[in-house]
Amino acid sequence: xxxxxxxxxxxxxxxxxxxxxxxxxxxxxxxxxxxxxxxxxxxxxxxxxxxxxxxxxxxxxxxxxxxxxxxxxxxxxxxxxxxxxxxxxxxxxxxxxxxxxxxxxxxxxxxxxxxxxxxxxxxxxxxxxxxxxxxxxxxxxxxxxxxxxxxxxxxxxxxxxxxxxxxxxxxxxxxxxxxxxxxxxxxxxxxxxxxxxxxxxxxxxxxxxxxxxxxxxxxxxxxxxxxxxxxxxxxxxxxxxxxxxxxxxxxxxxxxxxxxxxxxxxxxxxxxxxxxxxxxxxxxxxxxxxxxxxxxxxxxxxxxxxxxxxxxxxxxxxxxxxxxxxxxxxxxxxxxxxxxxxxxxxxxxxxxxxxxxxxxxxxxxxxxxxxxxxxxxxxxxxxxxxxxxxxxxxxxxxxxxxxxxxxxxxxxxxxxxxxxxxxxxxxxxxxxxxxxxxxxxxxxxxxxxxxxxxxxxxxxxxxxxxxxxxxxxxxxxxxxxxxxxxxxxxxxxxxxxxxxxxxxxxxxxxxxxxxxxxxxxxx
Ligand SMILES: Nc1ncnc2c1ncn2[C@@H]1O[C@H](COP(=O)(O)OP(=O)(O)O)[C@@H](O)[C@H]1O
Ligand SMILES: [Mg+2]
Numbered sequence: 001x002x003x004x005x006x007x008x009x010x011x012x013x014x015x016x017x018x019x020x021x022x023x024x025x026x027x028x029x030x031x032x033x034x035x036x037x038x039x040x041x042x043x044x045x046x047x048x049x050x051x052x053x054x055x056x057x058x059x060x061x062x063x064x065x066x067x068x069x070x071x072x073x074x075x076x077x078x079x080x081x082x083x084x085x086x087x088x089x090x091x092x093x094x095x096x097x098x099x100x101x102x103x104x105x106x107x108x109x110x111x112x113x114x115x116x117x118x119x120x121x122x123x124x125x126x127x128x129x130x131x132x133x134x135x136x137x138x139x140x141x142x143x144x145x146x147x148x149x150x151x152x153x154x155x156x157x158x159x160x161x162x163x164x165x166x167x168x169x170x171x172x173x174x175x176x177x178x179x180x181x182x183x184x185x186x187x188x189x190x191x192x193x194x195x196x197x198x199x200x201x202x203x204x205x206x207x208x209x210x211x212x213x214x215x216x217x218x219x220x221x222x223x224x225x226x227x228x229x230x231x232x233x234x235x236x237x238x239x240x241x242x243x244x245x246x247x248x249x250x251x252x253x254x255x256x257x258x259x260x261x262x263x264x265x266x267x268x269x270x271x272x273x274x275x276x277x278x279x280x281x282x283x284x285x286x287x288x289x290x291x292x293x294x295x296x297x298x299x300x301x302x303x304x305x306x307x308x309x310x311x312x313x314x315x316x317x318x319x320x321x322x323x324x325x326x327x328x329x330x331x332x333x334x335x336x337x338x339x340x341x342x343x344x345x346x347x348x349x350x351x352x353x354x355x356x357x358x359x360x361x362x363x364x365x366x367x368x369x370x371x372x373x374x375x376x377x378x379x380x381x382x383x384x385x386x387x388x389x390x391x392x393x394x395x396x397x398x399x400x401x402x403x404x405x406x407x408x409x410x411x412x413x414x415x416x417x418x419x420x421x422x423x424x425x426x427x428x429x430x431x432x433x434x435x436x437x438x439x440x441x442x443x444x445x446x447x448x449x450x451x452x453x454x455x456x457x458x459x460x461x462x463x464x465x466x467x468x469x470x471x472x473x474x475x476x477x478x479x480x481x482x483x484x485x486x487x488x489x490x491x492x493x494x495x496x497x498x499x500x501x502x503x504x505x506x507x508x509x510x511x512x513x514x515x516x517x518x519x520x521x522x523x
Contacts, residue, residue: 003238003264007231008224015223016216023212030201030208037199038180045163046182049194052159053184056151060130063100064147068134070096071107071145093118096145103129104148110141121148126156128169128190151186165195238264245271298359301469305352305479309345316341348477355481359468362485365408365492367517372405372412372439372446373398379416380437386424393434401439405446406517411489412448415497418482419450419509425473426454426507441515445495448511456501465499486511494518 026033074092093116097105104119122129127150134145151169159167169186170177170193177183177193184192242264248271316338323334380387380394387394420435427433436451457465464470466487471480483497490497495513 002235002262004228004231004235007234008227011227011230012220012223015219019212019216019219023208026208027205030204033204034199034201037204038196041196041199042180042182045165045194045196046184048162049159049167049182049184049192052155052162053151053186053192056149056155057130060147060149061132063102063149064132064134064145067096067100067102067105067147068136068145070099071143072136072138092116096147100147101149102147103150104146106146108144108146110143115143121150124152126169127152128186128192130187156192159192159194163194163196165197167192167194169193235264238268242268242271245275248275298356298468302352302356305469306349308474309349313342313345351477352479355479355485359481359485359488362411362488362492365411365489365518367406367408369404369406370409371403372407372448373401375409375413376416376437376439376448379413379420382417383420383424387435390424390427390433392424392427395434395436397436397438397440400441402441402446402515405513405515407493407513408489412493412511412513415486415489415511416448416450418486419511422482422509423450423452423454423507425476426456427452428454430454442512444515445512446515449508450510451506451508453506456503456505456507457499458503462499462501466497492518 071092093105093107096102097118102119104117104121106117107115109115121131129148129150131146131148134147136143136145156167156169165181169190170183172189172191177191178195180198181193181195184194186192245268320331320334320338324331376396376398380396423435427435430453432453434453436449438447438449438451440447440449461470461472466483467480468484469480470483471478474480483499487497490511490513493513494517495511497512498510499507500510501507
């Protein structure tokens, strides 16, 4: 799979997963949601049914008021009532019932005697009868108008249509209204039952799935489009990098073909591994070439160094022969002088060869557990005579030295010996003479720092101090191999040897080696 596809897939998933979670939560809670919807419907039905009943009651009340007014204005009826001449009154009751849409009208005299009546109200179980009374004061007596209106089938159908459920009247105390639904009291003894259709959880789920299905394709396409743009932005530089790495490794001995690999990141990793291998191989070749070059240089310098004492020796021998031929009387004296010269030069030749042998045949370090402080102490003891003679103040600081390290104690001792020799040499010409030796642990390394107050380094000496045969004291037995040997030992231990300082400011030579000993030899 290419990196691009992976990024696109990740982005699409990143967009869809939260959506799915948003969807799943209501799906799980569909039951609760359905109950909420049902409760809302019940509440609405309650409001609608109550308002219908109230409106019917008010409308009825208004009609009864108007009927009472009409009766009060009807002088005939009142006269008839007062006289109680039955015959006219029934016509009045009928007229009122028809005029004001009342199902039953009854006119009662002051004594409670019914004077006239018209119509019937109620009677069926599926209805409720509203009844209202009004007193009508006349000149003669006060009559009572009793009016009734039946709320029956049409009213129930109206309520059912508005609430969207079914509606019916129930006598109070009879069977309970169906659930879910509402009960609206209408008159004493009758309630209006309105049933509500319950919301089903599966409908709620269905609804939610439908809305998810409407949104999901758009979200998917949007994520896909954004993903494609982002992915190609991310993948392009990586692909280019892989191409470049491939091109670089193609220029080397064993180019690898990575083109088969579609995944950019894997391609890049492979190309880099290959480049790393190439680098290691070329580093090995470079080191080998450098070693050869270094030995050539050493051989050249050695030849040069051997040639130097040869001239005085030759001159001395020639001088002796000439003296014996031309001035035999002076021969003994010349013999004394010239043989001393020859012996001196042979001596320095031997020193040169000895030190070269040491440099060339330096054995691999023999590692053992040792105490770095002991190495320093033993080295300083070697020089105690010279230190005393030169009046040198020696300061050692072992405060943060590790107690033990893994190293070739003898070889590290030789490094310190060469370093201290140079320091004492450098302080021959200065008046302030002090030598400070610090040993401290720094992470997984141990550091030996040797500071002197000698003449210090000029730029050339600082640059060449570790070069074999570089010496500023050829006239005083310097071979220029001491620091070269010291550095070789440091490197063989997996460490470093560095120099710092400036003219007149003294010098510091720092040896750093791993506490755990030299790293294992590379294969
Ligand atoms: N502590 C030091 N102070 C000043 N110069 C130094 C010091 N150590 C080394 N050098 C310089 O580095 C040169 C090389 O040192 P080395 O390799 O020991 O050879 P040699 O001591 O035989 O000259 C020395 O000749 C000297 O000029
Ligand atoms: Mg030296």
